[in-house]
Amino acid sequence: MSRQTKTFLMNRFREMGISPATRHGQNFLIDLNLHRVIIDAADLTNQDVVLEVGTGTGALTTLMAEKAAAVITVEIDGHLFELASEHLIDYPHVTMLHIDALKNKNHFDSRVMEAVGERLAEAPDSRFKLVANLPYNIATPVLSNLLLCEHVPHTMVATIQKELGDRIVAQPWSRDYGALSVWMQCQADAEIVRLMPPTVFWPMPKVDSAIVRIVVDPVKRNSVPDLRFFHQFVKAIFIHRRKFLRANVVAALKHHLSKTEVDEILAEMQLSEEARTEQLDVPTLLKLTELVRARAPGWTL
Numbered sequence: 001m002s003r004q005t006k007t008f009l010m011n012r013f014r015e016m017g018i019s020p021a022t023r024h025g026q027n028f029l030i031d032l033n034l035h036r037v038i039i040d041a042a043d044l045t046n047q048d049v050v051l052e053v054g055t056g057t058g059a060l061t062t063l064m065a066e067k068a069a070a071v072i073t074v075e076i077d078g079h080l081f082e083l084a085s086e087h088l089i090d091y092p093h094v095t096m097l098h099i100d101a102l103k104n105k106n107h108f109d110s111r112v113m114e115a116v117g118e119r120l121a122e123a124p125d126s127r128f129k130l131v132a133n134l135p136y137n138i139a140t141p142v143l144s145n146l147l148l149c150e151h152v153p154h155t156m157v158a159t160i161q162k163e164l165g166d167r168i169v170a171q172p173w174s175r176d177y178g179a180l181s182v183w184m185q186c187q188a189d190a191e192i193v194r195l196m197p198p199t200v201f202w203p204m205p206k207v208d209s210a211i212v213r214i215v216v217d218p219v220k221r222n223s224v225p226d227l228r229f230f231h232q233f234v235k236a237i238f239i240h241r242r243k244f245l246r247a248n249v250v251a252a253l254k255h256h257l258s259k260t261e262v263d264e265i266l267a268e269m270q271l272s273e274e275a276r277t278e279q280l281d282v283p284t285l286l287k288l289t290e291l292v293r294a295r296a297p298g299w300t301l
């Protein structure tokens with residue numbers, strides 16, 4: 001029997017005297033075909049160094065270890081770390097970390113990136129990929145922060161809440177368009193590969209899920225002169241995305257730009273006073289950010 005079916009998992013958890021921890025987003029994929037879909041979407045080869053956040057029982061890890069040059073897998077839960085260690089012991093190119101992958105909501109634990117850096121250094125010309133069935137409570141910081149890390153991924157393939165997937169691929173004027181859509185689309189091509197009902201997991205989550213693929217585009221990424229500034233500025237003006245853009249820029253740049261300066265910038269961009277933040281596409285936001293940055297280079301959120 002596969003060691004990731006519902007019966008196997010239920011028995012193992014019972015033997016260990018534990019139950020899945022909701023606070024850690026422990027919903028395990030029990031439709032094993034979907035592991036294959038994830039791996040195929042990531043197009044894994046022996047040139048890839050893979051980061052997995054959430055080892056779980058190690059089922060996906062083992063499959064990735066068969067294909068990739070190296071896998072760094074991170075698990076917060078001691079019981080699961082132990083369970084996965086039993087299965088991963090025969091894979092010397094798998095680095096297992098028993099830590100919280102995130103130091104805080106804006107930063108990875110430095111040990112994660114150190115381990116990734118070491119594996120990348122061992123395999124020249126390797127590509128870095130994130131492939132994971134992510135715990136839903138940390139999916140946004142994991143995907144967002146990775147794009148600001150020292151080692152930027154070539155591709156990220158992740159199982160996430162469907163609602164989050166919708167936000168990542170959303171277009172201007174739509175209900176789901178926001179700072180996260182802009183942050184992803186300014187530097188990557190993002191798509192939803194597969195939608196999944198709760199029944200493919202044990203225990204079943206309360207929401208639908210999606211597998212997303214985000215492929216970083218170096219040309220797009222290079223067209224953002226200051227990624228950190230852009231990230232912060234877009235976050236600030238999208239807090240009230242339905243409001244008038246002018247009000248949002250004025251509020252975000254309070255103490256840094258006067259209302260007259262904001263009006264000058266909007267006039268230069270030929271944006272009316274009635275323009276709403278939610279209507280701005282990525283190229284327009286890039287241009288706006290650069291005009292703001294030129295006048296307030298030291299601004300931070």
Ligand SMILES: C[S@@+](CC[C@H](N)C(=O)[O-])C[C@H]1O[C@@H](n2cnc3c(N)ncnc32)[C@H](O)[C@@H]1O
Nearest residue numbers: 024027028029054055056075076100101133135
């Ligand atoms: C959705 S499960 C995925 C497990 C497994 N990869 C699978 O495909 O079935 C998420 C896993 O992430 C772990 N986890 C949750 N928060 C974490 C964090 N902050 N750092 C590392 N692992 C975490 C959970 O304990 C759980 O094992």
